[in-house]
Amino acid sequence: MAPINKRVTLADVARLAGVSKQTVSRVVNGSQAVTGETRIRVEACIEQLGFRPSLLARQLTTGRSFTLGVVANSGIGYLMSGKAYMDMVREADRMGFSLLVKEVPGHSLEEVTASFDYLIERQVEGVIWAGPEVGDSHAWLDDYDPAQLPMPMVVVNAGLRPGLDTVAFDNLHAGRIATRHLASLGRKHIGHISGPMDRWVSRQRVEGWRQELVALGLEGVHLLVESDWEAGSGGPCLRALQELCPQLDAVFVSSDRTAQGVLFEAHRQGLRVPEDLAVMGIDDLPEAQYFIPPLTSMTQDTPHMAVVALRLLVRRICKLRGEPYPAACATPEDPSLLHTLVVRQSTQGGPF
Amino acid sequence: MAPINKRVTLADVARLAGVSKQTVSRVVNGSQAVTGETRIRVEACIEQLGFRPSLLARQLTTGRSFTLGVVANSGIGYLMSGKAYMDMVREADRMGFSLLVKEVPGHSLEEVTASFDYLIERQVEGVIWAGPEVGDSHAWLDDYDPAQLPMPMVVVNAGLRPGLDTVAFDNLHAGRIATRHLASLGRKHIGHISGPMDRWVSRQRVEGWRQELVALGLEGVHLLVESDWEAGSGGPCLRALQELCPQLDAVFVSSDRTAQGVLFEAHRQGLRVPEDLAVMGIDDLPEAQYFIPPLTSMTQDTPHMAVVALRLLVRRICKLRGEPYPAACATPEDPSLLHTLVVRQSTQGGPF
Numbered sequence: 001m002a003p004i005n006k007r008v009t010l011a012d013v014a015r016l017a018g019v020s021k022q023t024v025s026r027v028v029n030g031s032q033a034v035t036g037e038t039r040i041r042v043e044a045c046i047e048q049l050g051f052r053p054s055l056l057a058r059q060l061t062t063g064r065s066f067t068l069g070v071v072a073n074s075g076i077g078y079l080m081s082g083k084a085y086m087d088m089v090r091e092a093d094r095m096g097f098s099l100l101v102k103e104v105p106g107h108s109l110e111e112v113t114a115s116f117d118y119l120i121e122r123q124v125e126g127v128i129w130a131g132p133e134v135g136d137s138h139a140w141l142d143d144y145d146p147a148q149l150p151m152p153m154v155v156v157n158a159g160l161r162p163g164l165d166t167v168a169f170d171n172l173h174a175g176r177i178a179t180r181h182l183a184s185l186g187r188k189h190i191g192h193i194s195g196p197m198d199r200w201v202s203r204q205r206v207e208g209w210r211q212e213l214v215a216l217g218l219e220g221v222h223l224l225v226e227s228d229w230e231a232g233s234g235g236p237c238l239r240a241l242q243e244l245c246p247q248l249d250a251v252f253v254s255s256d257r258t259a260q261g262v263l264f265e266a267h268r269q270g271l272r273v274p275e276d277l278a279v280m281g282i283d284d285l286p287e288a289q290y291f292i293p294p295l296t297s298m299t300q301d302t303p304h305m306a307v308v309a310l311r312l313l314v315r316r317i318c319k320l321r322g323e324p325y326p327a328a329c330a331t332p333e334d335p336s337l338l339h340t341l342v343v344r345q346s347t348q349g350g351p352f
Numbered sequence: 353m354a355p356i357n358k359r360v361t362l363a364d365v366a367r368l369a370g371v372s373k374q375t376v377s378r379v380v381n382g383s384q385a386v387t388g389e390t391r392i393r394v395e396a397c398i399e400q401l402g403f404r405p406s407l408l409a410r411q412l413t414t415g416r417s418f419t420l421g422v423v424a425n426s427g428i429g430y431l432m433s434g435k436a437y438m439d440m441v442r443e444a445d446r447m448g449f450s451l452l453v454k455e456v457p458g459h460s461l462e463e464v465t466a467s468f469d470y471l472i473e474r475q476v477e478g479v480i481w482a483g484p485e486v487g488d489s490h491a492w493l494d495d496y497d498p499a500q501l502p503m504p505m506v507v508v509n510a511g512l513r514p515g516l517d518t519v520a521f522d523n524l525h526a527g528r529i530a531t532r533h534l535a536s537l538g539r540k541h542i543g544h545i546s547g548p549m550d551r552w553v554s555r556q557r558v559e560g561w562r563q564e565l566v567a568l569g570l571e572g573v574h575l576l577v578e579s580d581w582e583a584g585s586g587g588p589c590l591r592a593l594q595e596l597c598p599q600l601d602a603v604f605v606s607s608d609r610t611a612q613g614v615l616f617e618a619h620r621q622g623l624r625v626p627e628d629l630a631v632m633g634i635d636d637l638p639e640a641q642y643f644i645p646p647l648t649s650m651t652q653d654t655p656h657m658a659v660v661a662l663r664l665l666v667r668r669i670c671k672l673r674g675e676p677y678p679a680a681c682a683t684p685e686d687p688s689l690l691h692t693l694v695v696r697q698s699t700q701g702g703p704f
Contacts, residue, residue, distance in 0.1 A: 053473070082434065085434075086424060086455060089455050090455055100452070121404050121406065261642050268704065287609055289584075290613050352620065
């Protein structure tokens with residue numbers, strides 16, 4: 001067995017079989033015009049040479065590309081972590097699709113239009129808009145009738161817009177759950193270190209924290225400081241909160257990374273966590289349980305979000321084409337995803 | 353301006369211009385057969401409707417796909433981290449290529465062959481073999497004459513093989529540098545917590561550690577324990593090393609994640625780092641400087657590796673086609689990449 005074939009062309013097969021290229025093409029495309037001995041001989045030559053008909057030709061014949069576009073608009077986006085992206089690649093492959101990633105450098109209407117032109121040129125059958133919602137990055141969607149989009153599209157982790165398919169975590173809910181947890185431990189001065197405030201996700205979490213403080217009758221809606229979601233901002237943000245409120249006894253941090261920086265700063269200051277300061281994050285990174293002390297956090301299953309978005313997109317494509325759904329996306333899934341609270345020593349205390 | 357166009361077909365343009373589809377096609381392909389007023393009218397209609405000629409048609413005409421395959425063979429692979437992959441997407445786009453990711457579930461010759469068939473069908477012009485070298489995952493390359501590959505290929509972070517383009521970090525060198533650093537601090541019992549030993553990368557680091565111990569005349573080449581590269585294995589691995597050698601005074605850990613687990617375990621045991629035990633990792637994660645204490649590590653710039661591999665691949669494709677190199681890859685780059693030592697408190701001590 002020749003393990004890997006050099007590119008074999010239609011002409012190679014035709015030469016070996018002693019027929020025209022046209023005839024080989026007909027056999028490949030399953031035309032009934034070639035029968036009997038000729039078909040058998042051509043098929044034997046295809047097998048012998050290991051000829052693979054070009055998918056491009058099939059794409060041109062069927063008018064389908066079997067390709068989905070993934071647009072990352074600024075920064076990397078939720079789906080471009082290794083695991084989430086590979087889960088998507090695998091799931092797409094299972095449903096017969098390849099993924100094509102297009103990075104949009106900015107989010108002006110010109111840039112968005114250019115990215116769609118790029119995707120139309122490549123005849124992608126649907127688009128996953130995977131970049132995070134930052135500033136007015138998604139404003140073009142507000143001005144736009146989704147029915148006018150050139151192909152089905154699913155937006156990931158952005159604000160809901162009427163008529164537009166969106167798969168997202170309920171970050172407002174996450175903010176409420178986190179704050180309720182800290183309050184349940186008797187904390188009275190619960191600060192929040194948000195993510196960048198130009199992010200929709202960050203603002204949703206802030207809103208959840210604020211709503212829950214109000215619902216519980218707690219003071220402190222001014223105890224808000226903005227981080228860049230990196231570990232390095234944990235120290236400066238904690239110090240800023242302490243200046244706003246010397247009695248600060250709990251902090252809900254909008255990422256585990258920044259929470260790690262907060263724990264580092266608390267250690268530096270000689271504070272006891274959680275006795276002096278309860279700290280919790282969000283993401284539930286695998287290593288959060290090895291922070292000192294282990295970090296209370298909230299899981300956010302982004303690979304699941306990626307796969308749910310992909311399945312929803314394929315459903316839309318099938319519906320448009322009047323075709324049955326592949327088994328993998330036969331059942332509709334809830335596009336609103338929830339975080340799960342994971343309580344550890346950084347809020348509840350105890351030995352580790 | 354209609355910001356995003358519905359799919360406009362050749363037929364739409366032909367109808368508006370009052371010409372045949374053939375004529376539109378000739379204008380699009382720059383044929384000289386259509387001139388004067390007709391050409392001007394067709395071009396105006398193309399502009400007016402926002403018609404984008406299909407790239408598939410161009411691909412079929414030129415015999416080029418302008419697509420490169422990225423094969424992740426098992427697990428995620430070095431290039432599939434968000435930043436590395438997006439850097440590759442951006443660089444490929446700049447050089448006129450799209451990327452197509454194919455996951456190979458295993459690494460039997462059948463599976464490798466099937467993945468190449470998949471890539472040949474899609475007419476990719478070159479391949480980056482991005483999966484990590486695990487067990488006999490790359491054994492098919494040993495049995496294979498690289499000249500027989502159906503398209504140019506660059507292998508990433510695997511052992512060097514004659515005639516095969518490989519871009520990799522020098523992990524043996526990293527193991528030597530790490531061990532030399534710990535020895536320079538006067539440590540006498542330097543254990544190593546390796547990555548999974550079926551990984552080429554892990555074995556190279558072990559070999560570097562061992563060679564340096566021998567070169568320095570230090571005992572302890574038996575102080576070797578295997579981790580899974582996750583934080584969770586740090587504790588069990590440290591305890592295993594302590595059992596092998598109660599005087600253990602330094603440990604070189606094959607990942608920052610596992611090193612975080614080691615710091616956690618040292619803290620749990622009440623050990624002082626680095627006075628009782630010096631700990632260092634490899635990767636230099638952005639958060640390593642916020643570990644308690646801040647971790648000495650070695651940088652490994654995988655996005656750079658991704659881009660170097662991509663540029664090398666495009667050079668090979670251009671060479672094969674007898675075409676000039678794009679500016680981005682005009683200069684050859686060293687395919688052997690080095691880690692850089694970053695010294696922090698977990699080995700050198702001092703306040704933080």
